[in-house]
Amino acid sequence: MNLEDLRAVRSRERSSDSLQDLRDSFYEEVADYIQERKDERERAAAEADDPFASSEVQTLTDEIETAEQVSEAIYERRMGKLVKQASLAAAGMTGNTEGLTNEERRLYEDLVARIEENKSHVLDVLAGEADAHDESAGGGASPDPIDAAHANPEPDTVSDSSDEALTPDEPDESxxxxxxxxxxxxxxxxxxxxxxxxxxxxxxxxxxxxxxxxxxxxxxxxxxxxxxxxxxxxxxxxxxxxxxxxxxxxxxxxxxxxxxxxxxxxxx
Missing domain, CATH: 3.40.5.50 (Ribosomal Protein L9; domain 1)
Incomplete structure (x- = not known):
């Protein structure tokens, strides 16, 4: 895993409306890579006469910050697609879940269950068989993963527009x-x-x-x-x-x- 690998993943994710296949342990591997860079930076800082003036320390710092930003962009881009797939699955249509990481798969399953539960509750309310204010039946006041996933639903209009150039994002983050x-x-x-x-x-x-x-x-x-x-x-x-x-x-x-x-x- 390195920075170029991450950028390639981001580019592929932005160029497709469907989720690309990632290894189950993708985010764990990214975390290990970033931690290795941080350990290397600490070593370089300890050996430098002036860590703040060390070009090696600065280069490693830039690499770490960029890796964190690119990883976050990948996650946010995928969340928009994942929410759409969960919505399709909850509506009885086929949702494509291939290539999800361990973390994404858990969120997907939870989203589908919560959407189905909420739909059932709303239908019961419409039929007069449930109280619209009964939070335990599907509306709860506490935040849930759906809110988190919607925090950046395909922000891009995408072109998530940052790969190697600036372009205004399209509505579906094309x-x-x-x-x-x-x-x-x-x-x-x-x-x-x-x-x-x-x-x-x-x-x-x-x-x-x-x-x-x-x-x-x-x-x-x-x-x-x-x-x-x-x-x-x-x-x-x-x-x-x-x-x-x-x-x-x-x-x-x-x-x-x-x-x-x-x-x-x-x-x-």
Whole structure:
């Protein structure tokens, strides 16, 4: 296991709407790899005259942080797909569970059981056979795995958009387009562009596109080079970006400024 392996897994996960096969122990192997890097960093720091100035220590630190970010992106991307599969299974359709890790399989089984239980309770309420406020029957007040899994249901519109390039995520996280690409479509910022009153423009406004365009046009934008993996960022222009080291992207200034201040990007 190494950083390139993790990035390859993330790219494949983003480029497909279905769950790719992972070993049962995938997350355990990732944890072991990260711990090995941390142990190596401690050794390098102990041997260095000045650990804070050691290039080896800094390189290991960057590798550890990137591995943690990429691993989290993989997990979140897979959770969106897993929830969909659990919903299908609970509805009596076939859910594809091949290739799940040990942790994901336990969550999947729990999700299916809870969805089925909740559905049964709702049907009983509709039939007048159960109390809608009976938490023990399927609605409970305590948080459950469904809430956790929904915390990042295919955020990407994906392209989870960070692989090797920045691309706005698609609604179902159609990650394929964003994985490893750097074709970011930026809105027309020409100061001379005047609002059109043509019938075609009115039609576009009716479609709801005019409102989105105005949001993007109003946002001042800055071109930056990403200096370390950042992950998914939701822009003030209502686009989702996935930022990876060495990407050159155009971001809303309000999003770019904090990245520059934290040395995660440099303005071009």
């Amino acid at each position: 990650s394929a387009a964003a994985a490893m690409g750097s074709d970011l479509d930026t809105p027309d910022e020409s100061p001379d562009a005047a609002p059109s009153t043509a019938a075609g423009d009115d039609a576009a406004a009716d479609d709801g596109t005019a409102e989105n365009d105005s949001i993007e046009d109003e946002a001042e934008r800055t071109t930056v080079r990403i200096t370390r993996d950042v992950g998914d960022v939701f822009g003030v222009d209502e686009r989702q970006y996935s930022l990876e080291a060495e990407d050159v992207v155009v971001l809303p200034s309000e999003n770019a400024k904090p990245l520059v201040e934290k040395d995660a990007a440099e303005e071009l």
